[in-house]
Amino acid sequence: MKIVRMSVLAAALAVLPALAQDLSMIDLALKALGEAGVPPRSCSTSANPSCSYVQICSDLSAQRNSPYLYENAAGERIPNFNYQALASLVMQCGKKNGLYDKAPATPISGLLDYARWLVEQPAELQVKLNRIDLAYADAAYGQTLSARLEGESQADYTTRQLTEAAQRAGIRIDEALTDAIERKVAYQLAMASASLQTAPATDWDKVPERVREVMQDPFLNPEILSQENEVGSRAREQFNKKAGEISNLANEVRAQTLQVLQDQKARYPERAESLEGMSVRLRTASVTFVVDPYELKNFCPSPNAFYDPTQHVLKICPQMMGMPKEHLRMVIGHELGHSVDPCGASCPLHVVFAQGETQYSIADLGSAFSGVPGIGTAVVAPGITYPENPFREVLSCLATPESLNARLADPVRARALLEEQLRLERAAGLDSARTEQLLAQLPRLMSDYAGCSILPGNSRQQEAFADWLAAEAVALSGSATNLTEVGGMFYAVECAGVTPDLASVIMPILQQNNCVGAGEQGGIENLLPDVYQAGMYLGQLQQIQDDSHPATVDRINRLFRMQPKLREKMGCGAEETSGSYCAP
Ligand SMILES: [Zn+2]
Numbered sequence: 278m279k280i281v282r283m284s285v286l287a288a289a290l291a292v293l294p295a296l297a298q299d300l301s302m303i304d305l306a307l308k309a310l311g312e313a314g315v316p317p318r319s320c321s322t323s324a325n326p327s328c329s330y331v332q333i334c335s336d337l338s339a340q341r342n343s344p345y346l347y348e349n350a351a352g353e354r355i356p357n358f359n360y361q362a363l364a365s366l367v368m369q370c371g372k373k374n375g376l377y378d379k380a381p382a383t384p385i386s387g388l389l390d391y392a393r394w395l396v397e398q399p400a401e402l403q404v405k406l407n408r409i410d411l412a413y414a415d416a417a418y419g420q421t422l423s424a425r426l427e428g429e430s431q432a433d434y435t436t437r438q439l440t441e442a443a444q445r446a447g448i449r450i451d452e453a454l455t456d457a458i459e460r461k462v463a464y465q466l467a468m469a470s471a472s473l474q475t476a477p478a479t480d481w482d483k484v485p486e487r488v489r490e491v492m493q494d495p496f497l498n499p500e501i502l503s504q505e506n507e508v509g510s511r512a513r514e515q516f517n518k519k520a521g522e523i524s525n526l527a528n529e530v531r532a533q534t535l536q537v538l539q540d541q542k543a544r545y546p547e548r549a550e551s552l553e554g555m556s557v558r559l560r561t562a563s564v565t566f567v568v569d570p571y572e573l574k575n576f577c578p579s580p581n582a583f584y585d586p587t588q589h590v591l592k593i594c595p596q597m598m599g600m601p602k603e604h605l606r607m608v609i610g611h612e613l614g615h616s617v618d619p620c621g622a623s624c625p626l627h628v629v630f631a632q633g634e635t636q637y638s639i640a641d642l643g644s645a646f647s648g649v650p651g652i653g654t655a656v657v658a659p660g661i662t663y664p665e666n667p668f669r670e671v672l673s674c675l676a677t678p679e680s681l682n683a684r685l686a687d688p689v690r691a692r693a694l695l696e697e698q699l700r701l702e703r704a705a706g707l708d709s710a711r712t713e714q715l716l717a718q719l720p721r722l723m724s725d726y727a728g729c730s731i732l733p734g735n736s737r738q739q740e741a742f743a744d745w746l747a748a749e750a751v752a753l754s755g756s757a758t759n760l761t762e763v764g765g766m767f768y769a770v771e772c773a774g775v776t777p778d779l780a781s782v783i784m785p786i787l788q789q790n791n792c793v794g795a796g797e798q799g800g801i802e803n804l805l806p807d808v809y810q811a812g813m814y815l816g817q818l819q820q821i822q823d824d825s826h827p828a829t830v831d832r833i834n835r836l837f838r839m840q841p842k843l844r845e846k847m848g849c850g851a852e853e854t855s856g857s858y859c860a861p
Contacts, residue, residue, distance in 0.1 A: 328849035330833040333761050338774025344491050346768065346775055347761055353601035355765050358579065359396070359776045361497050363783060364488045366392050370792035372479065379478040391464030393787065396780055398457070400773060401817065405448050406457060407770070408824075409439055410578035412446035417575050420587060435462045447735065447823030449816045481508065496599025499577065503570050519598050520566050523605060527564040527591070530609045533750035534559050534617075541667060541861055548667040554658035555617040555667065558626055561637050561657065562616045564591045564609070566598065580766045582608050584615035589626065589637035591616075597766065603751070603758035604765030607837070610747030617746070618739040619666050619728025626658040662725040668742065672728065674859035675741040681827040681835060681856075683741030687734025688723035694733060695719065730825035740826045744836050745859060752842035759847050764833050771829050831856070 327333045337346040340357065344364070347355040369392075371377050395403065416422045423441060425434045439458045443450050450458075481489055495502050495512035496519070502512050535556055542552045562584070567577050576583065577594035584591050591612045597605070615621055624639040631652040636642065643654035663685075666672060675683040695716045702709035715722075728738035751763065761768070769775065821828070827836075835856030838849055 328760050328838055328844075328847065330764070330830045333764065333768055333833075334772035334774060337761070337768050337772055341775050342777045342779045344487055344497075347601075349601055349762065351602075353762075354599070355601065355604070355761070355769055356497055356596075356599065357775060357777070358497075358596075358769055360779075361491050362392070362396060363777055363780055364491045365498065366396070366787065366792075367783060368484065368488060368492055370787050370790060371484075373792055374790060377479050377481075377483045379480045391460050393784065393792075394460060397784065400776065402453060402457060404771075405443075405454060405820075406461065407579055408446045408448060409443045409458075411581070413438060413442035414576040414578065414581070414583070416442060416445065419585070432462050432466060435465065446820075448820050451813070451816070478506070494599065496595050496597075499573050499595040500570075502568060502595070516566075516568070516595065516598070523566075523593065523598060523609075524564060526602065526605060527609050527613075529754065530606055530750055531559055531562075531613060533753040534610060534613050534746055536753055537746060537749045537861070538617075544861065545667065551622075551661045551665065551667045554661060555622055557658045558589075558616045558622070559613060561626075561628075562589055562591055562613055564593065567592055567594050579770065582612050584612045584621075586616070586621055586624070586639040589616065589639070600765050601762045603756060603762040606751050606754060606756075606758075607747050607763050608766070610750040611743045613750075614743030614746035615739065618742045619663055619668075619672055620726065620730065620736075620739045622658075622666065623660045623662055623726050623728065625656045625660045627654065628657045629654050663727040664724065666728070668861065671745060671859050671861055672738055672742060674857075675738065675745060677857075679857040680859050681737065681741045681744075681831050683737035683827055684734060685727040685738060686723055686729060686732035686736045688719070691719060691723055691733040692716070735823055735825045737825055737827050741836075744827070744832055748837050748840040748843055749861070751837075752840050752846065757846065760833065760838060760849065763837050763843075763847070767829050767833065 327336055337355075340346045342360065344357055344360050345354040346357045368377070395406075413422075422438060429437075436458055439461065440450060443454065443458075448454070481493070484492070492498050493501055493508055493512065495516045501509060502516060503509065504512070538552050538556050538559070542549050545552075567573055573595070576592065577596060579594075580596035580600065581594045582592065582597050591609070593608075593612075597608060600608070621639070625641075627638055627641055627643050629636045629638075629642045629646055629652060637657070643656065646652045646654055661667070663669075663672075672683075675681050676685060695712055699709055699712045699716065702712060723732065726732060728736055728742070730736045730739050751758070826832070838844060838847075839854070839856055839858040841858060
């Protein structure tokens with residue numbers, strides 16, 4: 278039925294004269310979007326025991342034109358973020374043309390160009406931009422963003438930040454990406470200035486139901502949280518309720534990760550001391566939710582959660598909070614896992630306390646506050662070197678090709694970098710004392726911190742261990758789940774087939790109504806000599822290899838699917854196996 282509806286719409290469009298402005302068409306587009314797709318299927322564990330990444334992606338792609346990709350028996354859903362982006366675009370177009378306003382709108386032209394352009398780009402480029410956003414957010418959390426230079430414009434500064442984030446993420450910047458970054462920055466600046474103007478209130482009754490549902494959902498459209506009206510306060514109420522539930526869930530997951538450590542202590546009593554240090558880290562890590570509009574913009578470009586070692590705190594983005602409980606369980610287990618991953622655990626954890634307030638950090642706040650009256654400091658957990666890690670057998674197993682291929686930091690590459698630097702400094706007559714000192718310390722650094730992705734070689738041990746601990750913790754919980762819920766966000770972000778093909782119908786309508794510019798001609802890359810094409814492809818492969826996360830398909834198929842208790846709980850048949858389980 279949906280397909281018939283779409284083709285009728287497309288046929289209606291085909292006969293419209295170019296540039297004709299017909300507001301009823303926007304309404305029609307919104308209605309099509311609002312009514313598109315079947316309601317999310319209820320896939321309970323028993324009804325849908327799909328146990329492979331490919332099969333799950335294929336199942337979910339049937340819902341590509343719906344606001345939700347999946348719904349379980351409890352009514353929990355995995356949203357379709359691409360649908361949401363499209364709904365937001367159409368909604369803005371309707372608003373621009375005054376369709377849903379209580380008062381006439383002041384049109385803001387050009388704002389939608391970037392969003393329109395983005396949804397039409399190859400998935401590859403969209404993924405790159407997502408990864409740049411994440412790398413940027415990571416650095417913002419770690420407070421390692423470079424400072425704004427004197428006289429540098431806001432646009433130049435933002436462009437430089439995104440470029441540096443791309444480099445950190447190992448993404449090679451080509452012409453297409455330079456162009457994309459330029460567009461993104463221009464869009465952000467335009468949005469910032471537009472938000473200073475007062476927009477007319479929305480008459481929500483005029484917005485089609487399913488689009489309204491998406492746009493008013495604080496977990497899909499977090500901007501709604503800062504609206505000072507009835508819709509905003511309802512969203513805040515919903516948000517606070519969910520935050521309370523997730524805090525309780527986090528304590529449950531925390532108890533399960535502590536149990537994994539206890540079990541390891543029973544296996545290796547001689548490791549009791551280092552395991553106790555790890556337990557302290559898990560017990561003291563706090564959980565917070567991102568609500569501040571500035572933080573939302575910078576740290577939550579997509580469903581996300583972070584562990585920030587400088588504050589020893591786990592931060593959860595609103596878009597993640599609406600996920601099914603069993604997905605949140607995995608995510609919380611993973612992020613708590615970062616507080617004890619082989620890099621986190623190798624750095625001492627400090628505490629500073631004053632007048633009832635306590636702050637934990639891997640930064641040596643003790644030194645910073647030493648001698649300040651009224652402030653106490655201590656090391657609450659000493660660093661455990663990589664070779665001494667109490668889960669060293671698991672870490673070695675995760676590094677094998679039978680498991681996640683989770684490589685360690687690369688001492689050969691690190692040495693080559695330093696030696697080249699030394700050669701250049703000496704040739705240029707520069708002071709090379711620091712480089713020489715680092716070179717002398719290198720064997721110890723590369724051994725003690727072999728699990729740290731910040732060192733050359735981009736170790737995958739941190740991410741692999743965080744996943745491993747999450748799988749162990751989820752296996753210990755009494756609740757039922759399936760591999761679709763465990764992987765939740767991975768599928769919503771990475772499955773190729775979940776992008777709505779409705780876009781090809783909606784976009785021309787937006788163009789007809791001057792909400793977006795006409796499509797651009799491109800494709801020069803297809804005409805380049807084959808060496809360029811091969812080079813671009815190999816460059817992409819290299820970027821993927823450089824990521825500190827193991828490949829998603831391996832995380833799903835070889836880790837979550839292989840944990841024996843979890844596997845049983847998810848109802849995965851014994852025939853669907855790949856890779857080997859890393860037993861503690
Ligand atoms: Zn992680």
